Amino acid sequence: MYDKAISSAVIKRLPRYYRYLGELLENDVVRISSKELSEKMNVTASQIRQDLNNFGGFGQQGYGYNVEYLYTEIGKILGLDKKYNVIIIGAGNLGQALANYTDFERRGFYICGIFDVNPRLVGMSIRGIEIYLIDELEEFMKKTPVHIAALTIPKAKAPQVAQELVRLGVRAIWNFAPTDLNLPKDVMVENVHLAESLMRLSYNLKAVEESKGIEKSK
Ligand code: NAI
Numbered sequence: 001m002y003d004k005a006i007s008s009a010v011i012k013r014l015p016r017y018y019r020y021l022g023e024l025l026e027n028d029v030v031r032i033s034s035k036e037l038s039e040k041m042n043v044t045a046s047q048i049r050q051d052l053n054n055f056g057g058f059g060q061q062g063y064g065y066n067v068e069y070l071y072t073e074i075g076k077i078l079g080l081d082k083k084y085n086v087i088i089i090g091a092g093n094l095g096q097a098l099a100n101y102t103d104f105e106r107r108g109f110y111i112c113g114i115f116d117v118n119p120r121l122v123g124m125s126i127r128g129i130e131i132y133l134i135d136e137l138e139e140f141m142k143k144t145p146v147h148i149a150a151l152t153i154p155k156a157k158a159p160q161v162a163q164e165l166v167r168l169g170v171r172a173i174w175n176f177a178p179t180d181l182n183l184p185k186d187v188m189v190e191n192v193h194l195a196e197s198l199m200r201l202s203y204n205l206k207a208v209e210e211s212k213g214i215e216k217s218k
Pocket of ligand 1: 089091092093095115116117118134151152153154155157161175177178192193194195
């Protein structure tokens with residue numbers, strides 16, 4: 001446990017540190033200075049030092065950071081040393097794509113079941129992960145603890161299904177449906193909206209185009 005609240009901006013940056021450190025480890029890099037890490041990650045060295053100081057530093061003056069240690073510690077902070085059972089609600093295009101992605105398991109997220117209303121999908125499996133009828137979820141959860149539910153169903157259905165998941169005891173929802181879920185405060189919702197990310201890209205593209213236009217007209 002850390003004795004002060006960590007800002008959400010720092011928490012947001014941690015997965016990126018984790019990814020870079022993982023790559024360094026794969027390339028057998030044993031230690032790295034905050035300056036070298038900052039050049040790789042394109043953030044300032046002081047930002048890195050400030051961020052990591054939130055968790056007690058990890059670095060040593062003149063030595064830098066021990067890559068494996070830092071990677072392990074950030075993994076612990078992110079809770080990646082634990083195993084999570086994940087279910088997917090909605091076995092359509094997106095649900096199947098998530099189920100087909102093997103890298104989640106490497107991070108400790110195990111997809112243990114997929115649920116859908118379509119009886120034609122029942123009995124099929126993706127990478128050995130079975131698709132069940134949504135009506136079977138309550139029974140399933142009596143036998144298998146579920147830590148995270150990914151919601152990949154049409155947006156009109158998502159709020160009601162999310163409420164049902166909460167009633168059954170799910171406390172973390174990875175929401176892909178483009179809608180707000182309005183759940184109790186103790187339920188964690190992480191919204192993933194690719195379209196919003198595209199809109200930010202569009203904004204930046206537009207800004208670059210506009211600045212070129214201004215340059216030309218000068
Ligand atoms: P899809 O139509 O291929 O699949 C939806 C699946 O949900 C179907 O198999 C359907 O039978 C099932 N379903 C419907 N109601 C259900 C319920 N009450 N309980 C359980 N299963 C139910 O749709 P697709 O393309 O996979 O998209 C799914 C959702 O993800 C949509 O809301 C879509 O807008 C969203 N989406 C979000 C993205 C993002 O960036 N967040 C990107 C792509 C899609």
